[in-house]
Amino acid sequence: MEAVQTCKRCLYDSDHPLGLEINDEGICSGCLIHEEKDNLDWQSRWQDLEELVRPYRCLRRVKYDCIVPVSGAGDSYYILHIVKERLKLNPLVVSYNKYFNTPLGIRNLANLRSKFNVDILIQNINPTLVKKITKTTLRTIGSIYWPCIAGQTVLPVQTSLRYKIPLIIWGAHQGVEQVGMFSHLHNIEMTRRYRKDHDLMGFEADDLLSIFDTLTEEDICQYRYPPDSDLRKNSTLGIYLGNFVRWDPKQQHEEMINTYDYKTSKFSRTFDCYDFVDCYNYMNLHDLIKFYKTGFSKVTDHACREIRHKRLTREKAKKMVQYYQNQPCEYLDLFLDWLGVQEIPLEFSLNLHRNKSMWVEEEPNGWVHKLHNEKKVNKSSFPRKLRFIANDSLNRDEESKYITIGKGYP
Numbered sequence: 001m002e003a004v005q006t007c008k009r010c011l012y013d014s015d016h017p018l019g020l021e022i023n024d025e026g027i028c029s030g031c032l033i034h035e036e037k038d039n040l041d042w043q044s045r046w047q048d049l050e051e052l053v054r055p056y057r058c059l060r061r062v063k064y065d066c067i068v069p070v071s072g073a074g075d076s077y078y079i080l081h082i083v084k085e086r087l088k089l090n091p092l093v094v095s096y097n098k099y100f101n102t103p104l105g106i107r108n109l110a111n112l113r114s115k116f117n118v119d120i121l122i123q124n125i126n127p128t129l130v131k132k133i134t135k136t137t138l139r140t141i142g143s144i145y146w147p148c149i150a151g152q153t154v155l156p157v158q159t160s161l162r163y164k165i166p167l168i169i170w171g172a173h174q175g176v177e178q179v180g181m182f183s184h185l186h187n188i189e190m191t192r193r194y195r196k197d198h199d200l201m202g203f204e205a206d207d208l209l210s211i212f213d214t215l216t217e218e219d220i221c222q223y224r225y226p227p228d229s230d231l232r233k234n235s236t237l238g239i240y241l242g243n244f245v246r247w248d249p250k251q252q253h254e255e256m257i258n259t260y261d262y263k264t265s266k267f268s269r270t271f272d273c274y275d276f277v278d279c280y281n282y283m284n285l286h287d288l289i290k291f292y293k294t295g296f297s298k299v300t301d302h303a304c305r306e307i308r309h310k311r312l313t314r315e316k317a318k319k320m321v322q323y324y325q326n327q328p329c330e331y332l333d334l335f336l337d338w339l340g341v342q343e344i345p346l347e348f349s350l351n352l353h354r355n356k357s358m359w360v361e362e363e364p365n366g367w368v369h370k371l372h373n374e375k376k377v378n379k380s381s382f383p384r385k386l387r388f389i390a391n392d393s394l395n396r397d398e399e400s401k402y403i404t405i406g407k408g409y410p
């Protein structure tokens with residue numbers, strides 16, 4: 001096996017799960033494709049986008065022009081801002097309820113609906129079923145997030161067929177943003193293959209059936225990607241705005257905070273206050289599992305992004321990653337309560353999924369990361385200028401469970 005190399009510019013290693021090339025100068029494909037952000041003629045890319053969406057615009061405003069998948073966080077506000085305010089399209093907004101909702105996420109989603117004046121379709125899959133699938137994927141592939149990702153990536157596609165709306169508009173493509181899998185100029189589109197291989201860790205809904213006999217066809221049918229022939233007949237097309245607009249999540253979120261009152265929060269395991277504020281688990285238990293399985297956590301993704309946008313030096317980023325990736329996971333009790341499991345069996349199950357080429361068990365339950373084992377990091381070495389605004393918080397005194405279905409806000 002080839003030795004693992006680290007990019008000289010960002011912090012990604014050559015064994016990145018999405019696949020990453022490092023060139024002779026020691027620079028990774030993600031950093032090289034990022035350079036396009038400063039070199040492409042974005043004005044002309046915008047014209048290409050206008051051309052692309054023109055045939056989908058219904059001039060009489062009697063039906064929807066496109067589907068936009070959203071959550072109470074992420075890039076949802078910015079995508080809608082582009083689609084509704086700049087492209088002047090009439091979207092049907094869809095949202096998969098992943099049940100790990102924070103009050104802040106519920107609030108952001110309600111605020112989005114009224115600020116953008118859109119119709120929203122929320123899918124609430126039978127919670128008993130979601131828990132059953134979560135238990136299975138947790139035990140077998142070490143994932144508590146499979147149903148969430150499967151649901152949010154399939155709902156827009158199913159809706160496209162059901163409502164006969166061919167165009168689906170996503171934000172940025174993760175493979176382009178993180179590892180430079182494609183050039184922005186490739187205009188990469190949504191595919192079943194990428195969803196299966198990367199979003200779903202190689203397991204489509206039916207694969208869960210054939211491998212694990214705990215689930216039945218009835219259990220997984222809501223997560224089933226429609227057949228290619230149906231998608232072709234409907235001319236379903238999923239495009240990514242990140243190929244046409246210079247994507248910079250920090251700057252975009254700050255614009256959304258100022259323009260639409262998007263609410264944000266501090267997290268214990270990363271410095272980014274804008275991503276995933278709708279979910280109690282993404283930046284906590286799910287992030288811890290990512291750290292066990294891949295050897296790096298979400299803070300590395302955030303740090304690499306900030307290095308590439310030249311707001312953070314590599315040296316300072318390294319310190320921040322070392323600090324944040326070793327911080328405790330919060331809100332675990334909420335998850336244990338929701339799924340009806342105990343902490344010790346959960347820990348046991350998670351340890352089975354640790355990547356043993358990166359982790360060693362030095363003493364019973366004393367796991368050490370082979371490379372990133374420096375636990376004590378002085379926070380005074382963190383950059384002062386890299387400011388993320390936390391204008392709210394995930395904590396609520398009165399709330400002790402997930403808001404599985406939230407009430408509306410004005």
Ligand SMILES: [Zn+2]
Nearest residue numbers: 007010028031
């Ligand atoms: Zn790099």
